[in-house]
Amino acid sequence: MASFASLRNISIGQYHPGDTVFHLLDARVKLSAFILALVVIVIASSYSANILLLVLFLAAMYAARLSPRETLASLGPALPLIAMFALLQLLFYGQGPAESRIVLDWGPVIISTAGIQLVVVSVMRLFSLLFATALLTNTTTVSALTQGMEQLLSPLSRIGLPGHELAMVGAIALRFLPILGEQMAVISQAQMLRGVDEESGGRWRIVQNARRLATLIVPLFVDAYRRSGEMTEAMLTRCYRGGRGRTHLYEPKLSSRDLTSSLVCLAFSGIVIWIAYSPLP
Amino acid sequence: MVPNQRGVQRVVTAGLLLAITLLLTFTRIGMIPVPTPAGNATISHIPAIIGGILEGPLVGLIVGMGFGFASYATATTPMFKDPLVAVLPRLFIGVASYYMIALLYKANRKTLQTLAGVLWALLLVFSWQIGGQTLWLGILVALVSTAAAIAAFIWLQKEDTRIVALAIASVVGSFTNTVLVLGMAVFRAYLTAEVALAVGLVHGVPEAIISAIITVAVVATLRQINRKKAGSKLVRENSSTNQ
Numbered sequence: 393m394a395s396f397a398s399l400r401n402i403s404i405g406q407y408h409p410g411d412t413v414f415h416l417l418d419a420r421v422k423l424s425a426f427i428l429a430l431v432v433i434v435i436a437s438s439y440s441a442n443i444l445l446l447v448l449f450l451a452a453m454y455a456a457r458l459s460p461r462e463t464l465a466s467l468g469p470a471l472p473l474i475a476m477f478a479l480l481q482l483l484f485y486g487q488g489p490a491e492s493r494i495v496l497d498w499g500p501v502i503i504s505t506a507g508i509q510l511v512v513v514s515v516m517r518l519f520s521l522l523f524a525t526a527l528l529t530n531t532t533t534v535s536a537l538t539q540g541m542e543q544l545l546s547p548l549s550r551i552g553l554p555g556h557e558l559a560m561v562g563a564i565a566l567r568f569l570p571i572l573g574e575q576m577a578v579i580s581q582a583q584m585l586r587g588v589d590e591e592s593g594g595r596w597r598i599v600q601n602a603r604r605l606a607t608l609i610v611p612l613f614v615d616a617y618r619r620s621g622e623m624t625e626a627m628l629t630r631c632y633r634g635g636r637g638r639t640h641l642y643e644p645k646l647s648s649r650d651l652t653s654s655l656v657c658l659a660f661s662g663i664v665i666w667i668a669y670s671p672l673p
Numbered sequence: 674m675v676p677n678q679r680g681v682q683r684v685v686t687a688g689l690l691l692a693i694t695l696l697l698t699f700t701r702i703g704m705i706p707v708p709t710p711a712g713n714a715t716i717s718h719i720p721a722i723i724g725g726i727l728e729g730p731l732v733g734l735i736v737g738m739g740f741g742f743a744s745y746a747t748a749t750t751p752m753f754k755d756p757l758v759a760v761l762p763r764l765f766i767g768v769a770s771y772y773m774i775a776l777l778y779k780a781n782r783k784t785l786q787t788l789a790g791v792l793w794a795l796l797l798v799f800s801w802q803i804g805g806q807t808l809w810l811g812i813l814v815a816l817v818s819t820a821a822a823i824a825a826f827i828w829l830q831k832e833d834t835r836i837v838a839l840a841i842a843s844v845v846g847s848f849t850n851t852v853l854v855l856g857m858a859v860f861r862a863y864l865t866a867e868v869a870l871a872v873g874l875v876h877g878v879p880e881a882i883i884s885a886i887i888t889v890a891v892v893a894t895l896r897q898i899n900r901k902k903a904g905s906k907l908v909r910e911n912s913s914t915n916q
Contacts, residue, residue: 564688613891616689
């Protein structure tokens with residue numbers, strides 16, 4: 393449980409002020425590019441495509457003056473879990489598709505090239521995903537993000553779906569991610585001070601493990617509810633009344649910069665997908 | 674226009690529950706690795722259950738959808754790389770919990786006991802059917818369900834019916850997740866039916882127990898339902914002086 397302390401350093405979801413190209417882009421462009429990046433990350437399953445993706449994301453992080461190390465630091469508490477998970481997958485994946493070779497065959501433990509590829513690629517994927525999320529959320533203010541989502545979802549409002557409300561839910565979730573992460577670290581330390589056992593009781597002691605987890609999760613939920621009550625009140629006192637008929641002080645316009653970056657994004661996505669489907673490993 | 678407080682509260686709460694879901698999923702705190710074909714036991718579906726119970730089906734659906742997309746994005750096994758397996762079944766977690774709690778929250782002890790009896794009978798029929806194919810699995814299911822039924826009856830005698838209703842709703846939500854995901858995985862031919870059933874028992878039962886414990890604890894705290902035995906002495910003394 394002590395490891396949750398580093399949840400404090402979670403940097404995803406926090407706005408880092410700046411004046412790079414990424415900061416100046418329209419939120420709609422960044423959101424669309426983010427969704428495109430998610431699709432590409434999910435499609436790309438070969439080594440070469442994932443390496444190219446990582447290089448592209450690192451270059452973009454550098455261009456946006458964000459620190460990749462800081463982004464990866466938010467993984468800190470989960471690293472042992474990720475490592476254990478990767479190991480289990482490596483050991484128990486089995487032979488996989490027919491073209492994969494078996495590297496080690498030792499009783500029930502079979503390590504195949506397909507298994508190794510799955511583990512390595514899924515770790516690279518996780519990094520790409522973190523970088524993509526950091527690029528979006530660290531360079532966009534929450535109001536710009538909400539407005540962008542709302543505008544992208546506005547076609548849905550015409551067929552009766554609550555576009556504005558959905559955008560609001562998404563924006564609140566992203567904004568509260570680091571706050572709740574920090575809260576979780578605080579709660580775990582507070583519970584340790586009160587003498588909550590931080591060792592797990594073994595895999596099969598389900599009830600004890602759940603109780604231990606509950607000492608962490610229950611205060612987190614209660615805290616989230618307290619925050620939601622406060623925030624509702626704050627929104628109501630500022631005369632928030634939902635999406636209908638709401639106007640904005642500044643209506644963002646797409647510039648030539650936005651157009652160029654969209655084209656660059658599309659081109660890079662095309663290249664990565666092309667490499668993913670090419671015979672390269 | 675009069676501001677709709679309940680509506681605003683729902684939007685904000687959905688956002689916060691979604692944040693908890695993402696926190697649990699992306700940091701993998703809520704994904705417990707186990708060496709079975711499905712890869713993970715999860716507690717990340719609990720915010721969807723709580724959203725469904727406290728804020729209604731729509732919030733449950735939105736939080737469930739967020740959980741689906743998060744597990745799709747962080748998936749490492751091929752079966753969760755399929756949105757039909759990863760996203761679609763998750764929509765129903767909170768919805769199922771909501772309808773269960775709507776049905777049971779006002780129910781009395783007798784109704785709940787009858788319901789438990791019916792469920793036990795259904796499980797016995799089910800185990801008999803499985804026993805026809807694989808004998809040991811059928812016997813196992815029968816034994817587990819009988820033990821669960823006895824435990825449920827003893828528990829029903831003592832506990833506040835609202836707590837029982839909450840526990841049932843969260844168990845139903847949890848099993849909605851397990852059954853629909855594994856059913857979809859079988860339907861899309863990622864798993865065979867027997868493997869799915871074994872995975873369902875190995876994952877589904879612990880997940881259901883954990884989600885019941887956590888949901889009851891959270892909702893009872895938020896709704897200020899006094900539990901008979903739980904809670905520290907200090908809290909009880911304080912609440913009596915407050916009254």
